[in-house]
Amino acid sequence: MAAAAEPIWWYEHDFFVGIRQGLQVRLLYTERSPYQKIEVYEHALLGRILVLDDILQTTQADEFVYHEMLAQVPLLGQREAPVSVLIIGGGDGGVLREVLRHAWVQRVVMVEIDERVVRVAAEYLGINGNYDDPRVELRFEDGSAYVRSAAARAQPFDAVIIDATDPILGPGEALFSRQFFADVRACLAPAGVMVRHLGNPAYQREIFRTGVRWVHEVFGSVQVYRAAIPTYLGGDMAFVLSTNDGHSCQEPRLALRGRYYNHAVHRAAFVLPTWWQEVMEEAQA
Numbered sequence: 001m002a003a004a005a006e007p008i009w010w011y012e013h014d015f016f017v018g019i020r021q022g023l024q025v026r027l028l029y030t031e032r033s034p035y036q037k038i039e040v041y042e043h044a045l046l047g048r049i050l051v052l053d054d055i056l057q058t059t060q061a062d063e064f065v066y067h068e069m070l071a072q073v074p075l076l077g078q079r080e081a082p083v084s085v086l087i088i089g090g091g092d093g094g095v096l097r098e099v100l101r102h103a104w105v106q107r108v109v110m111v112e113i114d115e116r117v118v119r120v121a122a123e124y125l126g127i128n129g130n131y132d133d134p135r136v137e138l139r140f141e142d143g144s145a146y147v148r149s150a151a152a153r154a155q156p157f158d159a160v161i162i163d164a165t166d167p168i169l170g171p172g173e174a175l176f177s178r179q180f181f182a183d184v185r186a187c188l189a190p191a192g193v194m195v196r197h198l199g200n201p202a203y204q205r206e207i208f209r210t211g212v213r214w215v216h217e218v219f220g221s222v223q224v225y226r227a228a229i230p231t232y233l234g235g236d237m238a239f240v241l242s243t244n245d246g247h248s249c250q251e252p253r254l255a256l257r258g259r260y261y262n263h264a265v266h267r268a269a270f271v272l273p274t275w276w277q278e279v280m281e282e283a284q285a
């Protein structure tokens with residue numbers, strides 16, 4: 001679809017709390033895949049923007065914050081180098097780029113339900129890792145079905161990184177349930193680590209509380225860390241992490257200097273506001 005000539009005002013659908021995000025953008029591309037509406041916009045400051053079913057996913061300007069923090073904290077927080085990594089979702093390719101930085105990663109399976117997101121994001125945003133890297137197996141299927149069968153395949157993963165659309169509509173709903181977390185745990189190696197984002201607790205407190213509760217119920221322990229991503233309204237985004245054997249990921253094993261991530265940021269990310277701690281205590285009661 002041809003690009004719009006003049007900038008338009010685009011509004012993300014609200015966060016169900018009467019708050020909207022408006023951006024003055026130019027529409028570059030739109031299509032409807034079998035799973036969702038895919039749009040790419042351009043913003044003077046944020047660069048190119050991927051939008052799925054009217055929800056902003058990522059922007060060229062600050063995608064590195066989210067992708068470095070989602071991937072590097074679990075990978076570098078592990079006591080041993082994770083060798084096999086499963087990415088669920090991640091269609092813009094940013095998490096894959098972060099995982100492939102490390103030579104000690106020998107196998108990456110990326111399970112993304114929508115091939116069109118991968119192709120459109122690669123063409124218009126160009127933030128993806130190398131899909132042709134011999135370590136990468138790219139599968140276009142539902143991540144919830146994959147993890148359910150992965151346990152039976154007995155190919156445990158050292159790390160599972162869930163990079164899904166918001167769990168409030170569309171295909172991403174299947175990646176946010178107690179059963180899904182249980183299936184993820186079943187395909188982890190004995191000291192494996194799982195991570196996903198839980199959105200922004202200030203606006204999406206129930207998602208935060210529910211995610212913490214389910215992870216605690218399934219894994220027996222839960223670790224939360226945070227990062228502020230300018231594109232996402234509402235302050236810090238929460239990430240929930242847990243390990244199969246309950247060990248902590250708060251001490252980075254190696255030093256890495258990313259565009260956002262570094263040793264000190266890794267540690268500091270686990271320092272949480274009191275109200276987050278209180279929500280977490282309620283969720284684990």
Ligand code: SAM
Nearest residue numbers: 057089090091113114117142143164165171172
């Ligand atoms: N990195 C961005 C962010 O900040 O959240 C966006 C993540 S990425 C674009 C979300 C991906 O999850 C999309 O490509 C979407 O197609 C994929 N996805 C949603 N439901 C899925 C499912 N059930 N199985 C596999 N992938 C799924």
